[in-house]
Amino acid sequence: MTTVRDLFRFSPSFRYGAAILIVVAVLVILSFVSPYAPDKRRAVPRNEPPSAEYIMGTTSTGQDVFWMLTFAIRNTLIVAGVAVLIGRSIGVMLGMISGYLGGTVDRVLSSIVDSVIVIPRLPLVILIASILRGEMTILTLAILIGILDWAYPSKRYRAQILTLREREFTQTAVFAGMNTIKVVVQEHLPFLIPFLLADVVSGFLFAIGFEVTLSVLGLSDLGSQSIGTMIYWGNYYQALLTNRTWVLAAPIASSVIIVVGFYLISTSLSTYLDPRTRLSRMQVKG
Amino acid sequence: MTLLKEFILPRLLQWAMVIFVGVTITFLIPRLSPVNPIDQALGRLTAFQNVEPEGVLALRATLEDLYGLGGSFFDQYIAFWQRVIRGDLGPSFSAFPRPVNELIGAGLPWTIGLLGSAVVLSWVLGVVLGSLAGYFPHRLWSQVLDKVLIVVYPIPYYILAFVLLMAFTYYLPIFPLVGGAKGTPGLNWDYISSVLIHSFLPAVSIIVGATAFRFIMSKALASTETSSDYVTYAEMAAVPKRKVLFFYVTRNTMLPQITDLALSLGAIFEGALITEVVFAYPGVGSVLYNSIISADYNVIMGITLLSIVGIATASLIVDLSYPLFDPRVRFR
Numbered sequence: 001m002t003t004v005r006d007l008f009r010f011s012p013s014f015r016y017g018a019a020i021l022i023v024v025a026v027l028v029i030l031s032f033v034s035p036y037a038p039d040k041r042r043a044v045p046r047n048e049p050p051s052a053e054y055i056m057g058t059t060s061t062g063q064d065v066f067w068m069l070t071f072a073i074r075n076t077l078i079v080a081g082v083a084v085l086i087g088r089s090i091g092v093m094l095g096m097i098s099g100y101l102g103g104t105v106d107r108v109l110s111s112i113v114d115s116v117i118v119i120p121r122l123p124l125v126i127l128i129a130s131i132l133r134g135e136m137t138i139l140t141l142a143i144l145i146g147i148l149d150w151a152y153p154s155k156r157y158r159a160q161i162l163t164l165r166e167r168e169f170t171q172t173a174v175f176a177g178m179n180t181i182k183v184v185v186q187e188h189l190p191f192l193i194p195f196l197l198a199d200v201v202s203g204f205l206f207a208i209g210f211e212v213t214l215s216v217l218g219l220s221d222l223g224s225q226s227i228g229t230m231i232y233w234g235n236y237y238q239a240l241l242t243n244r245t246w247v248l249a250a251p252i253a254s255s256v257i258i259v260v261g262f263y264l265i266s267t268s269l270s271t272y273l274d275p276r277t278r279l280s281r282m283q284v285k286g
Numbered sequence: 287m288t289l290l291k292e293f294i295l296p297r298l299l300q301w302a303m304v305i306f307v308g309v310t311i312t313f314l315i316p317r318l319s320p321v322n323p324i325d326q327a328l329g330r331l332t333a334f335q336n337v338e339p340e341g342v343l344a345l346r347a348t349l350e351d352l353y354g355l356g357g358s359f360f361d362q363y364i365a366f367w368q369r370v371i372r373g374d375l376g377p378s379f380s381a382f383p384r385p386v387n388e389l390i391g392a393g394l395p396w397t398i399g400l401l402g403s404a405v406v407l408s409w410v411l412g413v414v415l416g417s418l419a420g421y422f423p424h425r426l427w428s429q430v431l432d433k434v435l436i437v438v439y440p441i442p443y444y445i446l447a448f449v450l451l452m453a454f455t456y457y458l459p460i461f462p463l464v465g466g467a468k469g470t471p472g473l474n475w476d477y478i479s480s481v482l483i484h485s486f487l488p489a490v491s492i493i494v495g496a497t498a499f500r501f502i503m504s505k506a507l508a509s510t511e512t513s514s515d516y517v518t519y520a521e522m523a524a525v526p527k528r529k530v531l532f533f534y535v536t537r538n539t540m541l542p543q544i545t546d547l548a549l550s551l552g553a554i555f556e557g558a559l560i561t562e563v564v565f566a567y568p569g570v571g572s573v574l575y576n577s578i579i580s581a582d583y584n585v586i587m588g589i590t591l592l593s594i595v596g597i598a599t600a601s602l603i604v605d606l607s608y609p610l611f612d613p614r615v616r617f618r
Contacts, residue, residue: 013436115304119311120552120597122559123574123590128315130578130586209442213560216444217578231448252449256441263440 007272014268020261024073031070036063050246057246059233065250071225073254079142079226080207084200086146087207088153091199092192095157096184100165110158116151124148125210129219136221145210153199160195164188194273201266205259212255227251227258293609301602308594312587313366348376348584375588378577386588389573397569400485401558404492405551411493412500413543417536419501420508421527432505439498443557447491447564454487461487488565492557496550503546507539544608548601555597 007014050057056065098109128144129136164170164187173183208227214220215228222229230251237247369375375386419428438446454461461483511517512535520530562571570589577585 111300111303112307114300115307117549118304118552118598118601119308120555120593122556123586123593124311124315126574126578127312127583127586127590130581130583131316133581205440209444212442213444217563217575219578252445255445259440259442260437263436267436 007268011268011272013264014272017261017264017268020257021265024077024258024261027070028074028077031067031074034067034070036067049244056250057244059237059247061233061237065247068225068230069250069254072227072230072251073258075138075224075226076208076211076228076255076258077204079138079145079211080204082139082142083145083149083207083210084203086143087149087203088196088200090147090150091153092157092196094150095154096161096188096192098154099158099161100180100184100188102165106158110155113151113154113158117155121148122210122213125214126217126219129214133219136219138221138224138226141211141214141220142207145207149203149206153203156195156199157192160192161188164191194269198266198269198273201262201269204262205266208255208259208262227255294606297602297605301598304598304601305595308598309367309370309591312590312594313363345377370591375591376584378582378585386584389585390570390588390592393568393570393573396567397558397562397571400489400492400562400567400569401555403485404489404496404558405547405554407489408493408496408500408554409543409547412497413504413536413540415497416501416504417508417531417539420505420539421512421531421535423509431501435498435501438494439502441495443491443495443560444564446495447488447561450487450491451564485567488561488567491561491564492554495557496554499550500543504539504543507542508535511535511538541608541612544604544611548604551601551604552597555593 008018050065054064054066056069058064059068094109094113098106098113125144125148129141132140161184169187170183173187178186211220211226212228212231215222215226215232216235218232220226220228222232228251231248234247234251237244373387378384378386378389415431419431422428517530517534520534521527525534558569559571559574561567562569563575566572570593573585574589576582577589
């Protein structure tokens with residue numbers, strides 16, 4: 001709690017980021033009280049520009065853009081959340097194993113991780129997605145993104161564990177007869193949580209970007225609403241050429257706002273965690 | 287000799303490792319999928335066009351090798367590697383008798399040109415601007431630049447490219463809408479200028495994204511360097527600021543950036559693919575997009591393999607150029 005209060009007081013980027021995310025959360029909550037089902041077509045008059053009744057206009061298939069957007073944001077965040085969960089679990093686990101055990105295990109794991117970092121992920125995802133085409137659900141998409149985004153985080157966690165391992169309390173725990181798993185889980189994991197938080201946020205950025213890209217290429221579950229599929233269908237119905245820009249403007253603007261919000265939170269967290277800036281902040285306080 | 291043993295050899299091993307891991311993943315993917323891609327692909331192919339039976343059999347044979355679905359597991363793996371090493375990726379589905387290599391080869395020069403210029407320009411811009419902003423953190427321009435790039439950095443490539451496309455070809459028609467170039471290829475000014483104009487916007491959209499990333503990293507590194515002792519001494523000794531910045535601070539921030547460039551080439555390449563799709567630029571990205579639409583697995587597979595090998599090799603080259611910049615490695 002003190003952390004959140006400090007962040008609010010000393011970090012303007014955290015304030016802006018939090019404000020954006022609150023708006024996003026409100027939109028997600030609104031999706032549960034939507035007057036229309038997410039995939040119901042011809043629910044409203046087609047191709048209406050934004051007006052008092054339809055805040056963001058309506059699409060060529062007769063859907064209200066605003067309510068569509070609430071579903072889209074919810075689904076995109078679900079995809080990102082599941083992807084981050086999977087990616088970070090793999091990353092934390094590998095990072096901890098390789099950092100703590102060291103030696104040959106570390107060398108082998110590290111070189112695998114370094115290789116995976118270099119491999120471009122987009123063609124791989126496209127290959128998988130095109131094999132699974134038609135069978136994709138939001139969940140498969142999330143899993144797919146998750147299993148590809150663990151290499152960078154695991155490298156960072158390994159570096160963290162390496163410094164933790166040299167700390168005195170590790171020695172104390174080992175001499176006291178704790179086994180490796182216990183030391184790692186009970187002693188080291190709590191230290192990783194702040195880094196995990198900042199990292200989770202950047203994972204969200206990556207996953208949202210990938211979701212949008214894959215959907216726009218027509219490779220995700222095109223039947224359900226997400227920010228990417230909204231752009232896909234907008235392009236499909238020639239929103240730009242027929243001058244119905246509101247159909248595209250809503251998902252594009254919301255994706256930019258969401259990622260910027262997440263990124264602001266992430267930078268403010270990592271500045272907060274940086275010991276050098278923490279020192280200057282304490283001087284401000286005193 | 288120590289340079290070879292301690293520097294070049296581990297990197298060559300790492301390069302081999304990347305290719306090994308990448309090819310193995312590409313081999314495993316179709317095996318782990320619940321649907322049989324061969325039947326699906328052949329079904330889709332024969333549903334839309336007439337292919338003579340021998341053609342179907344030949345296709346099936348290539349597909350079985352490529353997807354690793356004929357013979358025992360180990361045999362499949364060996365056959366897959368043999369194809370990769372020979373560089374024979376079989377025929378394309380959508381443009382049937384044409385080999386995949388030819389299709390990809392046609393797009394390759396465009397992508398390499400776009401990617402190469404984007405990598406070089408974004409790296410130089412990012413490092414220079416970042417170290418400037420790190421060295422003068424309180425100037426107005428550095429603060430503005432910082433804020434702008436922090437907003438630009440997290441935006442997905444697709445959105446960035448799409449917004450640029452809308453803004454500069456539709457609302458303000460300064461640049462041509464799509465394509466690579468007009469006129470017949472040749473070494474005349476008309477053709478070259480047309481290539482440059484067509485590639486300007488795609489290049490800008492990658493460069494903006496990649497520069498933002500490089501800038502943020504370089505600024506963080508430069509502000510650490512600026513607070514170190516040697517900078518303080520140099521300033522006390524009245525070394526001109528310009529010299530301190532470019533010969534002391536920037537030089538030191540460049541080194542970690544080279545290693546990082548090798549790691550981030552893959553991400554820039556992904557950006558290039560997306561950009562090409564948005565701008566219908568005739569490179570590998572467009573070939574990829576067309577093959578997604580026509581479900582041309584062979585081409586997608588080929589591009590996946592090529593990009594793994596290509597990016598691994600490019601980052602090896604970047605990594606090997608490290609001694610040129612770091613005297614500590616060179617003279618050890």
